[in-house]
Amino acid sequence: MTQNEKTNGGQITERIARNLRERVDQGGEHLQVKDVNGEHVGTVDHLDGDRVKLTRNDSSDGQHHYVALTQVESMDDVAVYLNITREEAMK
16 A cells, blocks of 8 residues: 555554555564654554554563554555554553
């Protein structure tokens, strides 16, 4: 997917989930995760059900963090873009 896809319902959320799974399953470089303001939140490790699991390497506390797929606004070949702030994502 080369263009951002906006989530406007379950179908697009499902499509983003499918694209994320394909990207991760292909063993390609992990996607960045950016918040609503463009701030770096983390890096996609993999999908865990209806959540995006972030790598520990980017975490300030050395722990995995999770972001719900409903908080994903769009994605492209470089990053996953959230509809929440970094602070909200790290709760």
